[in-house]
Amino acid sequence: xxxxxxxxxxxxxxxxxxxxxxxxxxxxxxxxxxxxxxxxxxxxxxxxxxxxxxxxxxxxxxxxxxxxxxxxxxxxxxxxxxxxxxxxxxxxxxxxxxxxx
Amino acid sequence: xxxxxxxxxxxxxxxxxxxxxxxxxxxxxxxxxxxxxxxxxxxxxxxxxxxxxxxxxxxxxxxxxxxxxxxxxxxxxxxxxxxxxxxxxxxxxxxxxxxxxxxxxxxxxxxxxxxxxxxxxxxxxxxxxxxxxxxxxxxxxxxxxxxxxxxxxxxxxxxxxxxxxxxxxxxxxxxxxxxxxxxxxxxxxxxxxxxxxxxxxxxxxxxxxxxxxxxxxxxxxx
Amino acid sequence: xxxxxxxxxxxxxxxxxxxxxxxxxxxxxxxxxxxxxxxxxxxxxxxxxxxxxxxxxxxxxxxxxxxxxxxxxxxxxxxxxxxxxxxxxxxxxxxxxxxxxxxxxxxxxxxxxxxxxxx
Numbered sequence: 462x463x464x465x466x467x468x469x470x471x472x473x474x475x476x477x478x479x480x481x482x483x484x485x486x487x488x489x490x491x492x493x494x495x496x497x498x499x500x501x502x503x504x505x506x507x508x509x510x511x512x513x514x515x516x517x518x519x520x521x522x523x524x525x526x527x528x529x530x531x532x533x534x535x536x537x538x539x540x541x542x543x544x545x546x547x548x549x550x551x552x553x554x555x556x557x558x559x560x561x562x
Numbered sequence: 563x564x565x566x567x568x569x570x571x572x573x574x575x576x577x578x579x580x581x582x583x584x585x586x587x588x589x590x591x592x593x594x595x596x597x598x599x600x601x602x603x604x605x606x607x608x609x610x611x612x613x614x615x616x617x618x619x620x621x622x623x624x625x626x627x628x629x630x631x632x633x634x635x636x637x638x639x640x641x642x643x644x645x646x647x648x649x650x651x652x653x654x655x656x657x658x659x660x661x662x663x664x665x666x667x668x669x670x671x672x673x674x675x676x677x678x679x680x681x682x683x684x685x686x687x688x689x690x691x692x693x694x695x696x697x698x699x700x701x702x703x704x705x706x707x708x709x710x711x712x713x714x715x716x717x718x719x720x721x722x723x724x725x726x727x728x729x730x731x732x733x734x735x736x737x738x739x740x741x742x743x744x745x746x747x748x749x750x751x752x753x754x755x756x757x758x759x760x761x762x763x764x765x766x767x768x769x770x771x772x773x774x775x776x777x778x779x780x781x782x783x784x
Numbered sequence: 785x786x787x788x789x790x791x792x793x794x795x796x797x798x799x800x801x802x803x804x805x806x807x808x809x810x811x812x813x814x815x816x817x818x819x820x821x822x823x824x825x826x827x828x829x830x831x832x833x834x835x836x837x838x839x840x841x842x843x844x845x846x847x848x849x850x851x852x853x854x855x856x857x858x859x860x861x862x863x864x865x866x867x868x869x870x871x872x873x874x875x876x877x878x879x880x881x882x883x884x885x886x887x888x889x890x891x892x893x894x895x896x897x898x899x900x901x902x903x
Contacts, residue, residue, distance in 0.1 A: 463825045464834045470678035470729065471835040471879070475702035478694050478714055485690055488588045493690070494612035495595055498604050500658075501612075511680055512829035512857035527681070527696050529587045536594060542859075545597055553593035661847070678833055705835060705890060706879050725888040727875075731831045732868055732893035733850060 466522040467515045492528045496535060505538050513537045616690065623654045624687035624737060625758035627664075628769075629751045632742040642666060645737065649687065657686030660733040665726075667741045667765070672723050674712065674765030675738060676704045677730040684735040688760050695764065705729060715766040738765040745772050810849060811867045812896055817843045819871060820902040821894060829857035832898045836871075836890075839878055840902045844891060845870030852895065867896040 464472075485493075499505040513534035514522075522530065539545040584592075598604045627649055631638035641648040645662040656662050662684060665673045677683065678701045683691040694700050704711045708725050712718070719725060728736045740762035746754060749772070757775055761767040770778075813819055823837045824830075831853055846869060851862025875888040882888070 465825070467679055468834050469698055469701040470676075470705040470833045472698065472702035475699045478697060478699045478703070478711065480692075480694050480715070483693050488584075488591060490613050490616065491595065491609065492591050493616060494609045495591070495598070495604070497612045497616070498608045499598075502604070504603070506856055506859075508829060508853045508856035509859060511853075514680070515829060523698065525587075527693070532587050532591050532594070536590065539594065539598075544601075544603060545594065549597060550590065550593050553597055554589055557589065557593060557596075660850075678835075679831060706882075708875075708888065709886075721886060725875075725886075727888075727890050729833065729890065729892040731833065732847070732853070732895070734847065734870075734893055 465515055466517065466519045489528045492532050496531060499535070504542070504544070505535065509538055510534055619657070619686055620689045621760035621763065622755070624684070624760070624763045625755040626652055626654065627687065628739055628758040628763065629755035631739055632754055633751050638739070641739070655686060661735065662687070662737060663734050664737050664739050665728065666739040669741065670723055671726060672719055672765065673726045673728060673738050674704060674708055675728045675730060675736045676701060678705055679731060682730040682735060684737045687737055688763060692760070712766060715761065717767050738763050740769040743769050743771045811846055813843050813869060813899065815843055815846065818902040819843060819899040822898050822900060826854070828854060830854050832894060835878060836873065836892060839873055841871040841873040843869050844872040847893065869894055869896065869899065871899070
């Protein structure tokens with residue numbers, strides 16, 4: 462039976478659990494808040510976010526951090542819903558980098 | 563647009579807090595937020611308020627429920643029957659969790675909670691989840707080898723204790739009521755709340771014994 | 785029916801008792817029923833993990849009706865709603881190497897359309 466990337470119960474070869482506490486960074490809180498605000502406005506439902514996270518390929522799913530998966534999913538959904546385009550996000554990033562240098 | 567309009571809300575510009583180079587995804591988040599704000603889809607204020615709301619949610623709220631349940635059997639019964647309503651009695655907002663369910667540990671039954679499919683967690687009562695709860699290894703192993711996982715957290719249970727793993731696969735958010743530690747009969751509710759750790763409300767540990775709590779206090783910087 | 789009402793209100797808070805009855809009448813399964821989890825991997829989002837598919841458990845709780853996440857995930861309206869159950873499994877049934885001397889359990893919330901009778 463095909464197993465999806467996110468369907469982790471009993472996933473083989475899982476290792477020890479890293480129990481180190483980590484303080485949430487401002488970026489993580491911000492990403493969390495973007496999701497919260499978009500959710501409160503009913504622009505992105507929790508189930509849609511899960512679906513978008515689950516669509517990430519296996520290797521990136523395992524390599525990306527938790528909130529990196531979220532922002533990838535949020536971006537995909539915003540584009541899917543026609544709220545933003547990939548091009549304007551790319552342009553914004555370039556403009557920001559230019560401004561910073 | 564080439565010019566910077568410094569009259570814009572500061573949040574749509576580069577983050578103040580970065581001293582080093584941000585990662586690709588951090589920059590991407592900034593770009594996305596800036597665009598959403600520019601297009602009037604969200605405001606920087608809404609983001610700020612949401613961050614503050616989440617920051618205000620800590621395990622202290624959950625601990626308050628547990629301590630009350632320990633001293634007041636009727637409250638505990640109400641908590642087990644309808645956790646959202648019981649939590650509201652003590653002035654805690656159970657937030658967006660569609661359904662909150664309290665599950666009780668006893669000397670013979672020990673519960674532990676996971677979300678194998680993602681990271682569902684009773685955030686309104688416990689704050690943001692720890693990294694390990696969201697980790698692939700926890701999600702994989704706690705369902706197949708809960709006792710092994712509990713041992714990693716320092717908890718070994720007798721074979722005659724029934725370990726019950728709850729996988730939060732739908733809208734229910736599960737909150738464990740840990741057992742009240744021995745030797746706490748004399749303690750007031752606020753002191754009892756100090757024994758209730760976040761991890762004990764997930765079920766990977768028990769609540770602190772008064773002895774452990776005293777050691778922690780003694781070790782804390784003056 | 786007393787037990788059913790207890791469990792219903794444990795999940796859904798303040799619900800008038802006639803609604804509780806309607807909802808429990810809408811449920812295909814009752815407390816204590818043996819059920820088998822269907823096997824499948826439909827395209828898109830679903831909330832039935834692989835490790836319980838094809839396994840047999842017992843209805844431990846009735847949560848009431850909820851919108852279908854499989855529809856919500858596609859931007860749909862979540863209809864038709866599905867009854868949601870808390871299902872209990874013996875760990876020794878789920879995992880080949882689980883020590884047979886232990887009484888440990890696994891409990892998970894499953895939507896009705898993923899369950900069939902196993903009596």
